[in-house]
Every structure is written in C-alpha cells, then in structure tokens.
Amino acid sequence: MGPVQTVNFVTALNVPCISPNNLKSREREIGKTIEEYALTSCKKALEEEYLMNSYNFIPGHATVIGNLSGKCLHFRLKSTDCRKCNYIDEKDDASEKDHDCRRNYSGSSNAMEPALAVEMDMLYAIKQNTSKGDIENLKSTIDAIVPHAFGDYSLCSSCENTNKLANLGSSQSNESLNFVISTKAPKSKHFGGSQSLGYRVASAVSQKNDGRNYVVEVNKTHRLYPESEREKRQKLLPQHIRENGGTKKGSRLRSVRSKEIREGDSYTSAISSIEEESPYIEEIPSRPAENDNINLHLGNTATVFFDLETTGLGISCDITQIAAVFGTNKFSQYVMPLQPITIAASKVTGLTRFGNVLYRNGIPVPHQNSKECLKELITWLPENAVLFGHNVKSFDAKIIIKALTDENLINDFESKCNGVVDTLHVLELHTPIETCCPADQPELDKLRKEHENLKVEEVGFFINPNVPFIGASPDGIVTCDCCGQAVVEIKCPFCKKHDSLENASDDKNFYLKKDNDGNLKLYTKHMYYYQVQTQLGICQMESGYFVVWTEKDLHIEQIVFNNELWKEICDKSKHLFITAILPELIGKFYSRLPNRQPLKPVVNNYLCEKESKSKDNNEQNTE
Known part of the structure; x- marks a missing residue:
C-alpha cells in the first residue's frame, strides 16, 4: 500500500495516523536498509551456491506421456526414506517389520532421475516388443538402452539420423500432469516416507487419464457410491444421447475435434525438426477456365471406380482396405494399419485389430502391409487410368496420395494413373441447388391467383415512433390493388420437414392446431401469434399472412390485427x-x-x- 492507502486504512480502523509526508520520509529511511540487506543476502546465497555441489531430494517420480493420446502411459516412484523403517530401527521393534515399505532407492539424488529414465525406457521397450511377440528384437533393444544413454547409437535401429532433431511432441501434457501432481503432493510437505506419495501420484495420473470420474469408479469398487439422482436421470435419456454424451461441453469438444481431423495438421510444434525437405515452390499459375463437360477431359482413358476404408476420419489416418473395379476386373485387399482403429470406424467397416491379426466381423481376414498392397494396386491398374469415387477430393484422394508418398511409390502410381474424379462434384454441377427459400415460390403462386397486381418486397427492421422501444422485422411486405399492404411471416420447421402439417399438428408443442371444423389455425397462445400481432402493430397494418412450409405440405393463413392484444403487448x-x-x-x-x-x-x-x-x-x- 502507498502512503494514501495506508492513511485511509488506519483511519478506517479508528487509529491515529501520521501524515503521508512523514510516512514517506520514514519509508526512505527504512528503504535504504532493506536494499543493503538484500545485497548482503545475495552475496551470502552466492557463497552457499559455490559450496553446494549437489542437491538432496528424498522422493522422486517419473511419467511417460503418449504423443498421440496425451495421456499418462506409465509412472514410477523412487524414495530413499521410509518412516516405518526409521521407527523400527529407532525402537528396535521386530514385531512391526512386515509393512508396505516404499524405500526402493539407495543412491544419490543426482542419479535418481537417470535411474527413473532408464527404468521407464526399459519398461517401454519390454511392453512394445512383448505385444509384437518379437523376443529377439526385445533383447537387442534392452542391450541398446545403456549405450544410447551415453551417446553410443551403434546398437540402435531407429537412431539413424543422430545429427538431426527428433520430434518429441509437445510438453504441455507433461506440464499439465506435473501441475496436478503438485496440487496433490506439494513439495512443501513430505509424503515420500509413506505410501501416501504413491497414492497421491496415482490419483493425479487417474485424473489426467479419466478426469474426475476416477473418484466415482474408485468409490464404486469399494461400494461407497450409491446410485445418484444424476445417474438415474441419465438412464432415462435416449440411447443416442447416452452414447454420444449430453453435455454442451462434450458436444463442443467433439465438434472442434471433428473439424481438426478433417482439416489435418494446420499447425505442429517443432516444425524445424521435420526431416522432409521442402520442394522448390514455383509461382502459382492462374486458374484455367473450367469446362463442365467431363467427357472432353477423359479422352482415351480407363475408368476405374475405387473406395477406401480407413482407421478414422482424419486425413492422417491409415488405410485398412482398398477396393477397385475396372470393367469385370475387381481388386480388394485388406491392409494392416499402424494406427489403432477407432470405434466409429469399426462400426462402419466391421474391422478390428488385435495384435498382428485383422478381423472383420470377428473373423480373421488375410492382409498385407501398406507397401505391398499399394504395389499390388499399381500393378493391377490399367494404363491411363482415371480413378472415380464419391467425395474423394476431400478424403480418399488425400489418404492414398499420402500413403503412396510415405512408401516412395508416388512416381510409379502417376505413371499408371492420369487423375482422380470426384463424383460428388460432378453431381453438384449437373444438379444445381436452389438458392431461394423453398417456401417462396408456392406462396407467391397461390397469392397471385387470389389478388390483383400482387407485389412482394423484402424489408428490414421496422420501428414505430409511438412505441420506439419495440421493433419488428417481418419476412416481407405484400402489396396488391384489392387488399392493400400486409406483412408476411414464413416458417419452415426443420424437425417436421418430412411430415405433413396435419401429422405435425398432433405434436402438442407444434404451433398449428385444428379448430372445431378440422382446419389448421395458428394457436393464439403461441409466441408466433404474438410475433405476427407485434409486426402488424409496428407496421400499422390491418392483416398479415402466416406461411408454414414442409416438403409435403403448405399452409397460408391470414391473421387479422387484434387491437386489444396489441395494447396489452x-x-x-x-x-x-x-x-x-x-x-x-x-x-x-x-x-x-x-x-x-x-x-x-x-x-x-x-x-x-x-x-x-x-x-x-x-x-x-x-x-
């Protein structure tokens, strides 16, 4: 606080205070002493730094974060202390020697981090090669760990370019997990002498991987968590909402993730470490004029229809099946992917992978690796082939070109294939989409038959000077010689687009109801009726038209101005x-x-x- 704030604070406490000038002069006196003490403490700390050649940490932990999932794959703890062992040694009480001892390290603190790193590498090597069933590769990998740590890469099969940077991914997930661990096991408190540190780190890892839901699952394991009201309500929800999640946050995250998958890698960290050399980029030529007649472009080419099945929806996913047809010749081959197959993709294709076996609907199928399958496809393709597929421009073509580029087969493929045609784009060219609202044309046709010299004008926002705090924006203003002017309000209910209006009126929430004569009318208690009445009052017109359109039906109703309701509004x-x-x-x-x-x-x-x-x-x- 400054002098003025200090005086105000002391005055609020009803304590006599000095003037700000006197307070400032005392501040100058004591401030010089504080500066001198700070310089002395820095010199003392510098001397202590020279004398300290090592640091002393009793516990330590290490975690492995997946580059793709961002979750914790494994964690380990090291501790040089155990409170129970210290108590037993001090009291010499042999009756309590059997306990859960967490003292598993006797070296110095300087060597604790390398020891954890080597142990984590060892576990990763064992799990990676055990899952593949390659025992010989496991032996060679274990033999290469220690030399690799000291800069000897002669035994490493994957360390060919040691003079280049390796893309290790982002450290944000590591920092996030370390922050969660620091909140559960702060360094200011000593938890390393008991099981508490292990429990706290494990809870942080569980929170990182599964969120706060781990607390619920742990309580259920111990039967301490009865069924809550939220779970009861969750069971009453429709199945598609329970499967996909009913929260706005989950929907928003899935939408963002879906867009990122379809866009591909628009930003990546460690961009300077990418090994691929950038090709020389020439000046982009102007776009030639397109000709809608596709037959002029094909010429003497072979038409081949193809389709791909992949591990997911992203353009960086792997191929799981390639199928193509040329006349009576057919090509179909399953591919063993390197990436895991998503649940959504398995539901569509029926393909799943367990170890080195690929299954379709639970039955093992013969498969090849990506390079062998692509070579076989290139051999099967006829000369001057043109690949046709639906939506291949935004998905299939990018996937297969990426796979061919990764396997260095793109030149062989280009020698056989002249290009790719997206049938979705061709369909859009020959079936143009209507640019106007589908309710406009039927509405105008019916009104022109009933009125003379009918004109429809698009309008904007209206304000009535008598009630300037209310505004209205009708869809249009209709003018004719017989009736004058009237507002138009058009509704196209998306949830009822495939139904007739008579069937839609059975819904209690729908705004059209049947009167005593069985005719559909706008419900006078619905907000749309108040909307039309407000538009009539703002625009100072005596009548308006309420139009409802679906793919199977059209409703046009004339609404008369209600002066009493307008006064109430x-x-x-x-x-x-x-x-x-x-x-x-x-x-x-x-x-x-x-x-x-x-x-x-x-x-x-x-x-x-x-x-x-x-x-x-x-x-x-x-x-």
Missing part, C-alpha cells in the same frame, strides 16, 4: 423498458457496485414529471 413492453432496460442503459442500475446509490427513484421521478407535463399540455389544449 405495448403496456407490458413499456413496463419492462422503464423498470429494467432504461435504468440499465442510463446508469447500469442492475450491474452497479453495491455501495453506489440506486438509480430507480431518479428514473421514476423523471418519468412522473414527464407524464405530468404531458397531462398539463393536454388540459391546456382542451381548454
């Missing part, structure tokens, strides 16, 4: 504007600080004065 809107909107606009009445004076009486006095003046003027005009 004006009174309620005026009350809302005066009591809520106007005070907030003038002085932020509802968002002001609590210690400020309220503004509502001021506004009420102003309005009362204005109303009294208007009454006096009216009385004078009457006289």
